[in-house]
Amino acid sequence: MDFEVSDDRRMLADTLSRFLSSDYDIAARNKVAYAAPYHSPEKWAALCELGTLMALAPEENGGFGGTGFDVTTVFQELGRALCPEPVLAQLMAIRLLMAAGEDLEGPLSGTTRYAVAIGELSAPYTLDLIETEASGGTLTGRKSVVYGAPGADRILVAAMAGGTLGVYEVDGSDARVTAYGMIDGGPAGEVFLDATQARTVLADGAAALQDALDWGTLALCAEAVGAMDWSFATLLDYLRTRKQFGKRIGDFQALQHRAVDVSIEIEQARSITILAASRMGTPEQSRTCSMAKNLIGRAAKLTAEETIQMHGGIAMTWEYPLSHYAKRLTMLDAQLGDTDFHLERVMAAHMAA
Structure with missing residues (x-):
């Protein structure tokens, strides 16, 4: 295994490190992480302008990275700075949208912010116990501790339709979101869906x-x-x-x-x-x-x-x-x-x- 860090990843890490250390120190972080909206929209925009999200997808999908080492490069720097921005939710959304062959211009530029709603009260981690139902172009159910849900433009929801687990997209303004900050800072929320209009992204989305x-x-x-x-x-x-x-x-x-x-x-x-x-x-x-x-x-x-x-x-x-x-x-x-x-x-x- 080659442990040498590529020049591109080293430059990405250095760029992120400089930005986070100078513009997002611990005082700035704590000021936004525990109060609504539990992150900084201005810092989110700045991170996106640096091309942070572009590193999460391969070139054929509009990014410039997309490998496991690109992802670890980004998130190691975010962890070092204790950054509360909802990059994790965007990464997971990008993977789902890639699988569906969707256009990634919005999520990679950060102009469209996503949350991914999978966990439920009775199934916080597992996919085979999901109870949220999809029927007739609508979703009904509750998703728990959805990271990045507050203020998300779009929410990708895991739901069952006829015994098949799929991925559906709802408009953030259509879902009822009870927002809160996690105990360690950062945005999360409960997402309530009651015959909420939804678009099918992946009819069979378990994989x-x-x-x-x-x-x-x-x-x-x-x-x-x-x-x-x-x-x-x-x-x-x-x-x-x-x-x-x-x-x-x-x-x-x-x-x-x-x-x-x-x-x-x-x-x-x-x-x-x-x-x-x-x-x-x-x-x-x-x-x-x-x-x-x-x-x-x-x-x-x-x-x-x-x-x-x-x-x-x-x-x-x-x-x-x-x-x-x-x-x-x-x-x-x-x-x-x-x-x-x-x-x-x-x-x-x-x-x-």
């Missing part, structure tokens, strides 16, 4: 929906790696500068050992994310994404716990950035399937092999 979930899972893994990198760098800086009992706390061997354990977990998370990125578009895609999400869910939680404990009380305060990174790292496990869910998927894949 495309699983593909979108896989790409979303990969993106979350990369975001977690970026957030863990930032958290660990902050921890090292603190261990080198904070003094107690007349010496730097980083000189205490017990803390050194704990920091090394965290470093090992992060490198394992990085490695399996690289593996998952390399297997996108192959028969091993879904299984490897679940392997990555399971490992990263555990590594992210450990990183959050250890960095807070080694900082002490200051890391629990709202003003200290690490507290927000710890929340995001903890909540990442719940998005698109937690560690237990993905462990069961990996076990099922091995049993079927």
Whole structure:
């Protein structure tokens, strides 16, 4: 496997890093992430102008990337900056629209913002328990914790029609959306559909929906790696500068050992994310994404716990950035399937092999 980062991806990462560090620092992020609309429309437009979304689709679909490594490049930088913009929802929508052969000019330019409504109260992760119904060009049902739903122009909805799982598009203004910010910041909402007018995107969309979930899972893994990198760098800086009992706390061997354990977990998370990125578009895609999400869910939680404990009380305060990174790292496990869910998927894949 070639671990060398291409010049194009390095330029993309550098461009995103400069923009996010200068225009979207933690103070700006916290100002918008917890208050409606739970992100910054101005920063969304700026991200789109940088070509961020274009990196999520291949050239034949109007983008300039579209590989697993392009997606991880983007989301690692978003994770490093703790960016709350709904790029994840746009990525999943782009994958669904690609599968349907739809025009991607709107979603790739960011002028049309999408949300993808899959999870329900009784089926937060699984596709085979979806109860939302499609009939006569309308949808009826409720979708829960739909990321990016507040303010979305279009919502792609997973629904059943005659026993077949399909993908349908509704206008954001036609659906009733109860908007809220996630506990770690960023927009989400409950989507209520009551004979809501809908357009069929994919009559048989089970495979495309699983593909979108896989790409979303990969993106979350990369975001977690970026957030863990930032958290660990902050921890090292603190261990080198904070003094107690007349010496730097980083000189205490017990803390050194704990920091090394965290470093090992992060490198394992990085490695399996690289593996998952390399297997996108192959028969091993879904299984490897679940392997990555399971490992990263555990590594992210450990990183959050250890960095807070080694900082002490200051890391629990709202003003200290690490507290927000710890929340995001903890909540990442719940998005698109937690560690237990993905462990069961990996076990099922091995049993079927």
